[in-house]
Every structure is written in C-alpha cells, then in structure tokens.
Amino acid sequence: MxxxxxxxxxxxxxxxxxxxxxxxxxxxxxxxxxxxxxxxxxxxxxxxxxxxxxxxxxxxxxxxxxxxxxxxxxxxxxxxxxxxxxxxxxxxxxxxxxxxxxxxxxxxxxxxxxxxxxxxxxxxxxxxxxxxxxxxxxxxxxxxxxxxxxxxxxxxxxxxxxxxxxxxxxxxxxxxxxxxxxxxxxxxxxxxxxxxxxxxxxxxxxxxxxxxxxxxxxxxxxxxxxxxxxxxxxxxxxxxxxxxxxxxxxxxxxxxxxxxxxxxxxxxxxxxxxxxxxPDAAIGSHGTHGRHCNRTSKGEDGCETLCCGRGYNTVQLVQESKCRCQFHWCCSVSCDTCITKTELHVCN
Structure with a gap:
C-alpha cells in the first residue's frame, strides 16, 4: 500500500x-x-x-x-x-x-x-x-x-x-x-x-x-x-x-x-x-464508531449504512427552554418552561 x-x-x-x-x-x-x-x-x-x-x-x-x-x-x-x-x-x-x-x-x-x-x-x-x-x-x-x-x-x-x-x-x-x-x-x-x-x-x-x-x-x-x-x-x-x-x-x-x-x-x-x-490511518479512515445516524433514512446517513451493520444505540435527550414569553407593562417578562424530548442514534 x-x-x-x-x-x-x-x-x-x-x-x-x-x-x-x-x-x-x-x-x-x-x-x-x-x-x-x-x-x-x-x-x-x-x-x-x-x-x-x-x-x-x-x-x-x-x-x-x-x-x-x-x-x-x-x-x-x-x-x-x-x-x-x-x-x-x-x-x-x-x-x-x-x-x-x-x-x-x-x-x-x-x-x-x-x-x-x-x-x-x-x-x-x-x-x-x-x-x-x-x-x-x-x-x-x-x-x-x-x-x-x-x-x-x-x-x-x-x-x-x-x-x-x-x-x-x-x-x-x-x-x-x-x-x-x-x-x-x-x-x-x-x-x-x-x-x-x-x-x-x-x-x-x-x-x-x-x-x-x-x-x-x-x-x-x-x-x-x-x-x-x-x-x-x-x-x-x-x-x-x-x-x-x-x-x-x-x-x-x-x-x-x-x-x-x-x-x-x-x-x-x-x-x-x-x-x-x-479507523485506519493507512487509508485515511477515522471509522464511523460514535457517529450520529438517521434511523429512518435509507441513504448514506441512515443507521444501517453509516454504522456498517454494527447496530446503533438510541439516546434520549430532555431539554428545558423558555417559551410562550409575555411582556407585562411595566416592566417584566414572564415565560413558561417547555420540555423538548429528542432521540439521538449513535453508531456502535
């Protein structure tokens, strides 16, 4: 090589x-x-x-x-x-x-x-x-x-x-x-x-x-x-x-x-x-372990292709953020707390 x-x-x-x-x-x-x-x-x-x-x-x-x-x-x-x-x-x-x-x-x-x-x-x-x-x-x-x-x-x-x-x-x-x-x-x-x-x-x-x-x-x-x-x-x-x-x-x-x-x-x-x-430095490859993949995609970014058949793990993420903010005269702002749940799929 x-x-x-x-x-x-x-x-x-x-x-x-x-x-x-x-x-x-x-x-x-x-x-x-x-x-x-x-x-x-x-x-x-x-x-x-x-x-x-x-x-x-x-x-x-x-x-x-x-x-x-x-x-x-x-x-x-x-x-x-x-x-x-x-x-x-x-x-x-x-x-x-x-x-x-x-x-x-x-x-x-x-x-x-x-x-x-x-x-x-x-x-x-x-x-x-x-x-x-x-x-x-x-x-x-x-x-x-x-x-x-x-x-x-x-x-x-x-x-x-x-x-x-x-x-x-x-x-x-x-x-x-x-x-x-x-x-x-x-x-x-x-x-x-x-x-x-x-x-x-x-x-x-x-x-x-x-x-x-x-x-x-x-x-x-x-x-x-x-x-x-x-x-x-x-x-x-x-x-x-x-x-x-x-x-x-x-x-x-x-x-x-x-x-x-x-x-x-x-x-x-x-x-x-x-x-x-x-991973293989001799060919310039970093491998795909730990990469995020798309579980529903059939393309190159899909979990089956990107993870090379090794499977993947699903990680649940819960994030809190301010939402539905309102300005009150005068002078304050009140907001609700919204919770967003997302899933990340990570190659084995």
Missing amino acids: RAPRVTPAAALFVCLLLCIRSSLCGGLLGANIVCARGLTERQRAMCHAAPAAVATLGNGLSMAYAECRAQLAGRRWNCSGVGDDPRVGHVLPLATREAAFTYAITAAGVTHALSEACARGDLPACACTTKRRRYTGTAEQFEWEGCGDASFGARFARRFLDARELEADARSAMNLHNNRVGRKVVKEMVRNECKCHGVSGSCAVRTCWKTLLPFRAVGAALKERLRRAKHVVAEHDFRGLHSRAVSMRHPRLVVRRTGKPPRKSELVFLQKSPQYCE
Missing part, C-alpha cells in the same frame, strides 16, 4: 495554518511565515512577489476544508481530519474519489477566496479593468464595473497549487486534473448582475458587474461531480527517440471502461474507495 507522499505541500500547510491561527495573514509578517520554507522554487517566487495573495490563499484553504465537512457530513468518509494535521493538509494516502473531491474543493476554495479579494480591491497583484463600456444597440448602453470574474483567482491558484505536483506519475496527473475541475466550477458559476438607470424608471443605461455565487453552491456542485467521478487508468506514451521527453510529462489519464480521456468537468480517481467503517 502506498504511503502518503511528503511533498512541498506538506510544509506549505504547516506555515499556512500557523499563519491563519495566529491572525497574521493580513500583514507582511504572515506572508513571511508562509514564504519561509517548504515551497518549490516557483511557489517561493510567487510568495515574495504577491504576499497578500498567498495570505488570502490560506483563507481559501480553511474555507474549503470547512465546506468539505459540510457537504459530506452524512457519509462514512466525512472529511474528518482533512486539514487538521498540517503535515498532511488534504493529501490522502489513496488515490480514491474522496481524494479527488478534496483536491477539487481545495482548488475551488483558493480560487473563490482570491477572486473575492480581487473584486474587493484587497490584492495589489490583482490587475483588472475597473470600468469598461460596450454597446449592444443604438438604444441600450451598458457600463461594466468591478472585477467579479474568477480569472485572477483561477490563474493564481493554478500557478501556485499545481506547482507542488513535481512527480511525473499517475497520482500527480490525477491531482492536476481535479485541481482544474475545482477552478473550472468556480469560473462557471460566475453570474452577471445589473442595475438600471434612467428617467422615470427607464433602463437607458444598465450598470452590470460579475459576481461569484456563495461557496456553498460551489461545494454542492462538486459533491454532484463526486457522485459521477470516473475511474481512470494512466497510459504512458513512449514514442521512439522522443521517449525521454515524453516520459518527463505526466501520463495520460483515460476512463477505465472506455479508454477515452475524461471530460474536463469530471472528477477522476485511480483506486476504488475502501469501506471507511473502521
């Missing part, structure tokens, strides 16, 4: 999480912590050239990890531990569909955070046209404002995150593909918003801008792609005298059943997922 690879990303996450937790990310001191060590040469150059952008990148990682847990809360593998250990970050030992999701949502989080910061004008390195005008006809005029698209965020995320995939192997090819999917989803979810200007409510001039959807929508879109992720294999294409040059590139990924390249919008994985029923 392949052990987790120690890449330049590991030290990067150590520095990023230290920066986030010490509230230094907004200043030069935070940027210096991030840029101190553990980066590739290309990442280090970007770090020193755009420290504010790299600090925002750390915020994007934190947002992505939280969204990963929110989207997969009812599954056996629910993102537990992802981002908690700075030495690992979101690098899972196995090249499973869960690993594909973590890379995609991390790239999406970084892209989203950088794009929002760019739109707010918080990043000196973000170059965009603050105002441009175009016409679609003689009677209608548009004025475009702001930097709400995700071009800068996607470009910076690609250059920075992809730079850590130094090995020309199948796992790196998979990671790069899923990084691209995450960036692509954010870019596709940019929307146009407009406001009309004119006499008596007319729309002679419309001011329009591009805006990002909330990251929750991005997470939901990636969760749907997780369900439809493609099992792929790697093909090494060696061609005569050019074999050495070709071998230095990442191998080509093709869908296992069809032999066709996966679509650019599809998540891909190399290994089938384990059951994730029992």
